[in-house]
Amino acid sequence: MNVDAAEAAPVSLREAAERLGVHYMTAYRYVRLGHLPAEKVGGQWQIQLDDLRNLTDGPPPTEPISLETAAEDLHSALVSGDEVAAWRIVSNVDLEPARIYTELLAPAMVDVGARWACGELTIADEHQATAVATRVIGRLGPSFARAGRKRGKVIVGAPAGDHHSLPSTLFADLIRSHGPEVIDLGAATTPEAFVEVVRRHEARVVVVLSVTASDALDDAADTAKRLREEWPDLCVAIGGRAVTSAQLADELGSSLWAPTPDEAAAAIAASSLHA
Numbered sequence: 001m002n003v004d005a006a007e008a009a010p011v012s013l014r015e016a017a018e019r020l021g022v023h024y025m026t027a028y029r030y031v032r033l034g035h036l037p038a039e040k041v042g043g044q045w046q047i048q049l050d051d052l053r054n055l056t057d058g059p060p061p062t063e064p065i066s067l068e069t070a071a072e073d074l075h076s077a078l079v080s081g082d083e084v085a086a087w088r089i090v091s092n093v094d095l096e097p098a099r100i101y102t103e104l105l106a107p108a109m110v111d112v113g114a115r116w117a118c119g120e121l122t123i124a125d126e127h128q129a130t131a132v133a134t135r136v137i138g139r140l141g142p143s144f145a146r147a148g149r150k151r152g153k154v155i156v157g158a159p160a161g162d163h164h165s166l167p168s169t170l171f172a173d174l175i176r177s178h179g180p181e182v183i184d185l186g187a188a189t190t191p192e193a194f195v196e197v198v199r200r201h202e203a204r205v206v207v208v209l210s211v212t213a214s215d216a217l218d219d220a221a222d223t224a225k226r227l228r229e230e231w232p233d234l235c236v237a238i239g240g241r242a243v244t245s246a247q248l249a250d251e252l253g254s255s256l257w258a259p260t261p262d263e264a265a266a267a268i269a270a271s272s273l274h275a
Contacts, residue, residue, distance in 0.1 A: 008049070009049075010039075010046040010047055010048050010049070011046070011047050011049065011052070012044055012045065012046065012047070013027055013028060013031065013038065013044070013045035013046075013047060014027075015047075016036070016047040016052055019052060019056075020052070020055070020056065023096050024097075024143055025091070025095070025096065025097055025100070025143060026094060028045075028091060029091050029092055029093075029094070030055065031045060032088065032091040032092065033092065035055060036051060036052070036055050037051045038051075065089070065092050065093055066093075067093065067095070067103060067104070070089050070090075070092075070093040070104060071103075071104060071107065071108065073085070073089050074086060074089045074090070074104055074105070074108050075108045075111060075112070077089060077132065078108055078109070078112060078128075078129035078132050078133055079112065079121065079125050079128070079129050080128075081128040081129070081131070081132055082132070083132045083135055083136070086132050086133075086136050087136055087139065089104075090104065090105075090136055090140065097140050097143045097144060097173075097177075098144075098174055098177060098262060100140065101137075101140075101170045101173065101174065101261075102174075102260075102261050102262065105133055105136065105137065105170065106167070106170060106261075108129075108133070109129065109130070109133055109166060110241070112125070112126055112129045112130075113126065130166060133166060134165075134166065134169075137166070137169055137170065137173070140173075141173055144173040144174070144176045144177040145176060146176070146177065146178075146179050148179075150179065150180060150181040151179050151180060151272075151273055152179065152180035152181070152206070152269060152271075152272025152273045152275065153180055153181045153182075153183070153201055153204060153205045153206075153272060153275070154172075154175050154180045154181070154182045154183070154205060154206045154207075154208060154268060154269070154272050155182075155183045155185065155194065155197055155198060155201070155205050155206070155207045155208065156168050156171060156172045156175065156182060156183070156184045156185065156208040156210060157184065157185030157186060157187075157189035157193075157194065157208070157209065157210065158186065158187045158188060158189060158209070158210050158211065158212065158216070158240075159188075159189065159191075159209050159211060159216050159219035159220040159222075159223050160188055160189065160190045160191065160216070160219045160223070161188070161213065161215060161216035161218075161219040162187060162188060162210070162211055162212055162213045162216035162219065162220075163187045163188050163213070164187055164210075164212040164213065165186045165187035167210050167212050167240055167241065168184055168185075168186060168187070168208075168210040169184055169186070170261075171208065171210055171240075171261060171264075171265065172184040174261055174262065174265035175208070175265045175268055175269055177265070178265060178266055178269030178270075179269060180206075180268075180269050180272045180273075183197060183201075185197065189223075191222060191223040191226040191227070194207060194223055194226075194227060195226060195227060195230060198227065198230075198231065198234070199230075203231045203234060203275075204275050205234075205272070205275055206235045206236075206237060206268055206271050206272045206275050207224075207227060207234065207235070207236045207237070208236075208237045208238075208239070208268055209223060209224065209236065209237070209238045209239075209240075209254075210239065210240040211238060211239070211240040211241075211242040211243055212240050212241050212242055213242060214242040216242070217242055217243070217248075217252060220238050220252055221238075221251075221252045221253055223236075224236045224238060224252065224253035224254070225253060228253070234275075235255045235256070235271050235272075235275055236253065236254060236255050237254055237255055237256050237257070237264070237267075237268050237271075238252045238253065238254035238257075239254070239257060239258070239264050243257070245257075255271070256268070256271065
């Protein structure tokens with residue numbers, strides 16, 4: 001291909017973001033708002049270079065919605081089951097994907113759960129919100145993948161008594177953004193299932209137990225004990241909303257603990273390099 005032809009070729013949305021000096025999700029917001037024309041080819045957005053230059057030279061895009069407004073609107077969209085509105089909100093807020101998870105989606109689902117527990121929402125509302133959040137996460141997930149060879153391996157899952165799958169999915173993506181290969185086993189994973197998957201990967205892993213329900217803490221401790229019976233030096237991290245302190249994590253048998261999801265994800269990714 002000659003130089004002129006190469007220069008005329010469209011670029012991916014990720015490359016467009018790099019050329020603009022913005023995050024991938026910001027570039028995607030430009031596309032969603034119509035500031036940056038794009039065509040989907042084979043499931044990937046393609047940007048013409050002339051359109052990219054026009055955006056660079058033209059007026060700045062419309063200001064994104066605020067975090068406070070996005071949080072209120074997202075909660076309403078989740079409860080009403082409006083996936084289109086939920087995705088529009090996520091696309092238009094000027095946050096990196098990790099912050100969308102930790103500052104928008106996770107708090108919104110915690111609030112939905114709390115309102116269901118006190119009778120303000122029905123179980124149907126809660127299931128509807130969970131379904132929409134799951135689809136939004138599915139669309140955001142690929143933005144956490146890092147190019148290049150994977151370093152380290154992490155297995156994530158909720159223990160047998162915990163039926164919440166969204167927290168482990170969110171956390172799996174946060175860990176994935178640091179480079180390791182991540183295997184997400186989802187909700188209500190038995191000790192036997194954890195053992196089977198660790199054995200399959202010859203114990204060169206870090207195991208993460210994501211505990212949202214406080215009545216599943218004993219299940220998490222039992223799983224950690226079962227894993228260490230076979231691999232005494234295995235790194236097992238127990239965390240999540242139900243694990244409220246480093247002391248509790250230690251009592252449950254956790255190898256490490258961090259006060260925030262971002263810090264925990266970074267610590268687990270680092271530990272996976274030495275597993």
